[in-house]
Amino acid sequence: MPIERRPLREQIREELLSRLDRGDFAAGTDINEASLAAELGVSRTPLREALITLAGEGVLESNQGRGFRFAPVSRKEFRELCEIVAALESLALDCSDAAHLRGIAPELLRLAQEFPDRVAEQQVIERHDDEWHDLLLSGCRNERLLDLITSVKAGMRRYAHLLAGDETPLEREAAEHRRVAELLVDGDLAKASQALRDNWVNGMERMMSRIPADG
Amino acid sequence: MPIERRPLREQIREELLSRLDRGDFAAGTDINEASLAAELGVSRTPLREALITLAGEGVLESNQGRGFRFAPVSRKEFRELCEIVAALESLALDCSDAAHLRGIAPELLRLAQEFPDRVAEQQVIERHDDEWHDLLLSGCRNERLLDLITSVKAGMRRYAHLLAGDETPLEREAAEHRRVAELLVDGDLAKASQALRDNWVNGMERMMSRIPADG
DNA sequence: GTGTGATATTTTGTATGCAGAATTCATAGT
DNA sequence: ACTATGAATTCTGCATACAAAATATCACAC
Numbered sequence: 001m002p003i004e005r006r007p008l009r010e011q012i013r014e015e016l017l018s019r020l021d022r023g024d025f026a027a028g029t030d031i032n033e034a035s036l037a038a039e040l041g042v043s044r045t046p047l048r049e050a051l052i053t054l055a056g057e058g059v060l061e062s063n064q065g066r067g068f069r070f071a072p073v074s075r076k077e078f079r080e081l082c083e084i085v086a087a088l089e090s091l092a093l094d095c096s097d098a099a100h101l102r103g104i105a106p107e108l109l110r111l112a113q114e115f116p117d118r119v120a121e122q123q124v125i126e127r128h129d130d131e132w133h134d135l136l137l138s139g140c141r142n143e144r145l146l147d148l149i150t151s152v153k154a155g156m157r158r159y160a161h162l163l164a165g166d167e168t169p170l171e172r173e174a175a176e177h178r179r180v181a182e183l184l185v186d187g188d189l190a191k192a193s194q195a196l197r198d199n200w201v202n203g204m205e206r207m208m209s210r211i212p213a214d215g
Numbered sequence: 216m217p218i219e220r221r222p223l224r225e226q227i228r229e230e231l232l233s234r235l236d237r238g239d240f241a242a243g244t245d246i247n248e249a250s251l252a253a254e255l256g257v258s259r260t261p262l263r264e265a266l267i268t269l270a271g272e273g274v275l276e277s278n279q280g281r282g283f284r285f286a287p288v289s290r291k292e293f294r295e296l297c298e299i300v301a302a303l304e305s306l307a308l309d310c311s312d313a314a315h316l317r318g319i320a321p322e323l324l325r326l327a328q329e330f331p332d333r334v335a336e337q338q339v340i341e342r343h344d345d346e347w348h349d350l351l352l353s354g355c356r357n358e359r360l361l362d363l364i365t366s367v368k369a370g371m372r373r374y375a376h377l378l379a380g381d382e383t384p385l386e387r388e389a390a391e392h393r394r395v396a397e398l399l400v401d402g403d404l405a406k407a408s409q410a411l412r413d414n415w416v417n418g419m420e421r422m423m424s425r426i427p428a429d430g
Numbered sequence: 431g432t433g434t435g436a437t438a439t440t441t442t443g444t445a446t447g448c449a450g451a452a453t454t455c456a457t458a459g460t
Numbered sequence: 461a462c463t464a465t466g467a468a469t470t471c472t473g474c475a476t477a478c479a480a481a482a483t484a485t486c487a488c489a490c
Contacts, residue, residue: 005279006279007277007279007473007474008473008474009267009473032440032441033441033442034440034441034442042474042475043474043475043476044442044475044476045260045473045474045475045476046473046474046475048264048442048443049263049264049267049473049474052224052264052267052268053267053268053271056268056271056272056366057271058359058362062222064220064221064222064442064443064481065441065442065443065480065481065482066441066442066481066482067441067442067443077358077359080357080358080359080360081359083306083310083357083360084303084306084357084359084360084363087302087303087306088299088302091298091299091302095298142295142298142299143292143295144273144292144295144296144299144370145295145298145299147273148299148363148367151271152363155359222443223443223444224443247470247471248471248472249470249471249472257444257445258444258445258446259445259446259472260443260444260445260446261443261444261445263472263473264443279451279472279473280450280451280452280471280472280473281451281452281471281472282471282472282473431490432489432490433488433489433490434487434488434489434490435486435487435488435489436485436486436487436488437484437485437486437487438483438484438485438486439482439483439484439485440481440482440483440484441480441481441482441483442479442480442481442482443478443479443480443481444477444478444479444480445476445477445478445479446475446476446477446478447474447475447476447477448473448474448475448476449472449473449474449475450471450472450473450474451470451471451472451473452469452470452471452472453468453469453470453471454467454468454469454470455466455467455468455469456465456466456467456468457464457465457466457467458463458464458465458466459462459463459464459465460461460462460463460464
């Protein structure tokens with residue numbers, strides 16, 4: 001088996017993102033490079049490289065002389081991010097191979113149907129949701145677009161843990177996923193694309209009340 | 216006057232991008248960190264930070280142990296980037312304040328009309344084009360989207376110098392800008408948005424022949 | 431008690447140092 | 461001549477060191 005050989009900065013980035021998913025970091029808090037580097041068991045250099053990458057993705061902010069901090073959350077920004085991802089995923093669907101979409105449509109439907117059945121912890125649900133979207137876009141031939149979507153979604157991870165606790169939205173999320181899948185089974189790409197956009201817009205509305213009001 | 220105080224990595228990033236516009240770097244060539252740092256008069260640390268940022272924007276590629284290199288150009292990638300920017304700018308227009316758009320429409324028209332008059336060097340033309348698009352999107356209330364557009368366009372700068380030499384495309388570009396501006400003067404946002412998308416698609420087609428065929 | 435200014439401490443931003451991987455070059459064998 | 465092998469070199473990736481900026485501490489005047 002090929003042993004793992006990739007830059008520390010990437011591993012650090014992923015570790016920080018997964019901690020963000022777990023809600024370990026409060027939005028708006030400063031990062032102390034020395035202590036975080038010590039905690040991760042690495043030096044400040046690759047840590048700073050990871051922080052710079054995350055800042056480029058909008059997860060962090062940087063101020064001259066003041067270092068990095070987790071970007072504060074706001075309803076305005078969340079709305080903006082949802083609008084962007086809705087447009088990008090919709091475009092990705094339009095760029096996808098129609099035959100491939102028909103092929104995966106049943107699997108998408110199956111995944112959407114078993115969605116709310118499992119009473120699982122938050123992180124499992126989120127992973128499930130991500131997998132559904134990943135599979136949906138797996139036929140997109142625009143590689144740059146897929147990278148961009150991944151990057152923008154990283155910026156949304158700050159909002160993930162705010163969803164914890166309430167199950168109601170998930171049922172509607174699953175219903176919307178079913179709707180998209182059914183349209184793909186029918187081969188109606190245009191309507192599926194529209195349903196996907198609606199899914200993001202509705203998901204955004206559902207989240208709004210959970211985000212602290214903008215300052 | 217406020218003296219300039221911002222991280223070296225940002226200044227380095229901009230310097231590298233402007234050199235890229237001038238065609239100083241051939242696509243696909245490796246970067247030697249030590250010599251480039253010496254040439255810029257900085258150490259490798261902030262240079263590497265800039266390189267990592269640029270890699271995140273798709274300007275550079277990085278391979279473990281092999282450092283950074285300018286990402287090779289390809290028709291496929293250029294098409295992908297144009298599709299993305301077309302969707303993003305179109306979305307930005309949809310997010311814009313209608314009143315503001317009506318306000319700037321005459322200025323956009325004026326700029327588009329004087330476009331091909333000046334027989335100027337390539338870089339002036341490009342700046343002019345960028346300014347037009349910037350003004351067009353100046354009323355967009357989605358700040359994250361504007362940042363994202365800037366970032367994606369940075370990734371397109373590798374293709375800028377390929378445009379040099381031929382003036383024919385510019386006339387058509389100007390005509391399409393006029394079309395967008397006229398539709399905005401009329402207040403027909405939907406059609407303007409569509410015309411903007413068409414502008415990117417057509418611009419893409421015009422560039423295609425100038426990009427080496429994909430390997 | 432509050433504000434102000436000098437000083438000490440912390441923390442970032444940048445430079446330098448070092449180990450190991452990748453590449454190059456030379457040499458030997460066929 | 462061509463390939464293979466190994467030493468020498470170059471370069472990256474990461475760690476450490478240092479200087480300057482920012483922040484905290486404290487004394488003191490009001």
